[in-house]
Amino acid sequence: MxxxxxxxxxxxxxxxxxxxxxxxxxxxxxxxxxxxxxxxxxxxxxxxxxxxxxxxxxxxxxxxxxxxxxxxxxxxxxxxxxxxxxxxxxxxxxxxxxxxxxxxxxxxxxxxxxxNPIDEAEAYVKLMETNDLTQTELAQQVGKSQSYIANKIRLLKLSDKVQKLLVDGTLSQRHGRALLALEPADQDRAAEIIIADGLNVKKTEEMAKDIDGYLAAKQVDQKAPKKATKKEKTVVNTKPTKDFKVQINTIKKAIKMAKDSGMKVKYTEDKGKDSYKITIEMLRK
CATH class of the missing domain: 3.90.1530.10 (Conserved hypothetical protein from pyrococcus furiosus pfu- 392566-001, ParB domain)
Known part of the structure; x- marks a missing residue:
């Protein structure tokens, strides 16, 4: 028809x-x-x-x-x-x-x-039902490929929550397709992760393969010690060698470069009998 x-x-x-x-x-x-x-x-x-x-x-x-x-x-x-x-x-x-x-x-x-992709998918279903068309026949009528029609209609298998996120544009239909293999409850969990972590489609596909594994890895990463952000200290404690003076000069050159770059640097030297200690303190302005 x-x-x-x-x-x-x-x-x-x-x-x-x-x-x-x-x-x-x-x-x-x-x-x-x-x-x-x-x-x-x-x-x-x-x-x-x-x-x-x-x-x-x-x-x-x-x-x-x-x-x-x-x-x-x-x-x-x-x-x-x-x-x-x-x-x-x-x-x-x-x-x-x-x-x-x-x-x-x-x-x-x-x-x-x-x-929006959900309204479009429902429109295709209604057209097929109203006019007794197959996906292939509908595709010919509307000038789309059969795979295009099929991919749109598959979005209707997503949970209500995920469909709403596609409707308001929070998630893209590519995000939605990445969740189709999951059960509705897992689709909802995955959607929350995508939004919270700002995942792109590729990372969404990886996360959807093992949601629990993704969350476990994320938890481990969050527990990892954070690097100091306001104040950093470096202590160099070395025993003299035959290249001792060269090493000390190299360290002092590095200190000078840090100062020249605008960083506030303080250092102290402690010459021992069998050691030479340099304590370097770098402060962000």
């Missing part, structure tokens, strides 16, 4: 643009986009305020008591107009069955290319 991708929202000659009250309109129940960006709606509202509505929305008559019309296409424009407090909006009323409405709603959003 074709999904009418070439359909244009042009106004047929026999169709008339009507001014419909916003109070008589309800959103599309088949809308695949579950989250609308507030910033995006505000930007569109500003455009409507400055330039007006350049393209009418598409409606169909609604069979119910709560409204007279249902949106087929143009829900963002409807929301933006509502945010501006408009009473009416320009619209074209068409006759369309549920199957076509569902398909058009999905297609309109897919063509915008800004669906």
């Amino acid at each position: 074709g999904l009418f991708f070439n359909r244009k929202n042009t106004v047929p000659k026999e169709k008339q643009i009507q001014e419909i009250s916003l109070d008589k309109i309800i959103p599309n129940p088949y809308q695949p986009r579950h989250a609308f960006s507030e910033d995006s709606i505000n930007e569109l509202a500003q455009t409507l305020q400055e330039q007006g509505l350049l393209q009418p929305i598409i409606l169909r008559e609604h069979q119910g008591d709560d409204a007279e019309y249902e949106i087929i296409a143009g829900e963002r424009r409807y929301r933006a107009a509502k945010s501006l407090g408009w009473d009416k909006i320009s619209a074209i009323v068409e006759e369309m069955d549920d199957e076509k409405v569902a398909s058009l709603a999905v297609i309109e959003n897919l063509q915008r290319e800004d669906l």
Whole structure:
């Protein structure tokens, strides 16, 4: 079945643009986009305020008591107009069955290319169910590869928590795919680690192979003694050799280089019978 991708929202000659009250309109129940960006709606509202509505929305008559019309296409424009407090909006009323409405709603959003990966995956599933398509057939219809469709749909196997993180952009879909082999509880644990440690995809893949091992190694690393940060001391205690003077001169040259670099350095010398001790103290400014 074709999904009418070439359909244009042009106004047929026999169709008339009507001014419909916003109070008589309800959103599309088949809308695949579950989250609308507030910033995006505000930007569109500003455009409507400055330039007006350049393209009418598409409606169909609604069979119910709560409204007279249902949106087929143009829900963002409807929301933006509502945010501006408009009473009416320009619209074209068409006759369309549920199957076509569902398909058009999905297609309109897919063509915008800004669906989050979970909404996009659910949209593909809905298209296949509504139009009785296989993944291969759907891929041909939407101009994607079958593997692209399959990888998107696999994201729906992630836990609810991880899916929400993909929706809000906290995790990328590549992070999500790296967790697919884990049980839901482990997916949630892994997601927390990714966020806490700022893991990239490669490190996520390594961590997902052995979460407990990763945490154990991290705990050992945290218990390791930390290096001094404010004050460092170095003590050189050596017995004289036939190159004794050369060694002392080398150490003093190193001290001078440290001073020249701007570091505050103090040192003391202690000449013993069988030893020569130099204590060096380096302080950060």
